Amino acid sequence: MKNPLEPTPQVCKRYRTEKAFKRLGLSAIVMSLCFVFFLFYTIIADGYSAFTQTYIQIEVSFDETFFRGANISNANFPALVKRSMGKIFPGVTGRKDTKMLSSIVSPAAAYTLQNLVETNPKLIGTTKFIWVLADDDVDMFFKGKTVTNVAESNRRLKDKQLTWLDQLVSEGKLERRFNKTFFTSGDSREPELAGILGAATGSLLTLFITLSLSFPIGVATAVYLEEFAPANHWTDIIEVNINNLAAVPSIIFGLLGLAIFINFWGLPRSTPIVGGLVLTLMTLPTIIIASRASLKSVPPSIREAALGIGASKLQTITHHVLPLALPGMLTGTIIGMAQALGETAPLLMIGMVAFIADVPGTFTDPSAVLPVQIYLWADSPERAFSEKTSAAIMILLAFLIAMNSIAVFLRKRFETKW
Amino acid sequence: MQRTVEHASSAFPTLLDSDAVATQSGSSKIATIRETVGTPFVDNPRMTCRGVEVYYGEKRAINNLSIDIANNEVLAMIGPSGCGKSTFLRCLNRMNDTIASCTVKGNIQLDGTDIYHPSVDVVPLRAKVGMVFQKPNPFPKSIYDNVAYGPKIHGLTSTKIELDEIIETSLMKAGLWDEVKDRLQDPGTGLSGGQQQRLCIARAIAVSPEVILMDEPCSALDPIATAKIEELIAELRTQFSIVIVTHAMQQAARVSQRTAYFHLGDLIEVGATEKVFTNPLHQLTEDYITGRFG
Structure with missing residues (x-):
């Protein structure tokens, strides 16, 4: 005998529709979650490296000859950076090469030195090891965000600069550190100086x-x-x-x-x-x-x-x-x-x-x-x-x-x- | 005031003095006239209403209604849905003011003062004429704050001790003190339905009103909670005048001294409760209380 409480075909159909509806809703949620994760993944994967920055250690001798003028801010700090870089790589000569050499540190390095001296004038006459910001191209290179397998002329960093960087790394004079600048400064034309x-x-x-x-x-x-x-x-x-x-x-x-x-x-x-x-x-x-x-x-x-x-x-x-x-x-x-x-x-x-x-x-x-x-x-x-x-x-x-x-x-x- | 109420006794509470009507109409009931029969007026009334008419926009909800509310009585208002009982009740403390389309004509007095006079403010009026609603509606605050709210806004107390005293006596009068004295800081909304309604009554009596209006106070409650509220009403009568709208005729019979029967905006009959329920004067009243409609 047929069970009178057995679901009729109509009821079964109703349940099927209900299930399909539930599945539809669930898939919508899963899909939107996927999009959200994808969004977050791309942003975080691309952006997390901005919280660190490449620094280069230079040895700066704050000679009195540099600060002869009454005003400290008038001193030629970029030249000081240039000289310090030359000290690490004594073999580099020639206008073009020295220019290439000093361009692996950020223009901000000069400001860093100026700040140091202005806050502490006693530094004049001493020699100090100081970490300064690397140029954004160097930073990008170490973060693996530049293409290196193209002809030298198409690259931002030339072969010579790459060998210098290799030397810096082997001497322990190049480091990635937490990017404090990003949280403490305003906008800048120099990416390594730009902050939020x-x-x-x-x-x-x-x-x-x-x-x-x-x-x-x-x-x-x-x-x-x-x-x-x-x-x-x-x-x-x-x-x-x-x-x-x-x-x-x-x-x-x-x-x-x-x-x-x-x-x-x-x-x-x-x-x-x-x-x-x-x-x-x-x-x-x-x-x-x-x-x-x-x-x-x-x-x-x-x-x-x-x-x-x-x-x-x-x-x-x-x-x-x-x-x-x-x-x-x-x-x-x-x-x-x-x-x-x-x-x-x-x-x-x-x-x-x-x-x-x-x-x-x-x-x-x-x-x-x-x-x-x-x-x-x-x-x-x-x-x-x-x-x-x-x-x-x-x-x-x-x-x-x-x-x-x-x-x-x-x-x-x-x-x-x- | 052309009303056919000259039969009405002027001596409340000896209300069973409608022999004139009975002999006039014999055993047959009054069926045609739509004006109030019975005893709408009393000596020494607390509130008097004369020729009250209420309109919602163009529509007239209450026709030419006159009734007195005595001291220390429970007046029950019964009648089919939509007959104007609640509308009339809300005229008595001007709750109808909140409805923009509602206009009230006629004269309603509390202790000899016209409550619709331009110089009357609703705030002191509502302190004198309290109201308990159909659905228990405690504030979403503690039991203490629920009862304390009225005395606070009316500035009845200056010290915490006085306030505590008012709250204790109000809750006691409402028969709720023993149940809640240990948890006055609990939310009022956490109480059972019957307790919530008694809390609302306590809230209403905390400002020492003269009249309490109750709009179907037991319709959302179970029989046991209803019985408690009814007992409470009987006790409260000794201090207040109570006007209660109810759909349960047994309830009207149990709690009230006088009963008013409303029909489609007309006040058909007012009389001593036992008379209205045992020997009504009007055919419509009889039809209603015997369950022929309603």
């Missing part, structure tokens, strides 16, 4: 402006529209416009910023203050929409309870509704901030795409931001900027991950169960 601090500071200053303007304005707007605004034509128009603004291409906000903040208000170009204002405009709709949604999701029974016991409208909102809506508002804000952190297009319009070597100190100093820095480095012809680009992307991602973790933490912290 300028752009990171610029991003922080810009985001500070954005956050401190868009969060209060956005939340206040959301609270007004959700709790106080009369339901009329004007409210509808405002609502439609806010939703439209969320979909406006970000470069339009840049144009607006250029027209109003720079041309009309006369604020300085390429500065965090203008960048922050532009990004505020851009993130406001996101924050308003997210905040309104989270205000809407507060159960009406809580409002009734508060009103019923005699709380005023404002007390109801500040004591009960806002605390419950805060986690959602924070999530929306962090999403908006993350968007602002990664935004490039509107900043191009307000001149934040300029080459700026200094680390900005105030809101009105010219500065770059992380995504623009990535764009600038990706555009540079030097081979060594490629790894810097990837490293800058890693820093940007680290910023994003940190921000999202803060968002998760804050949400957990403020979340109330009912």
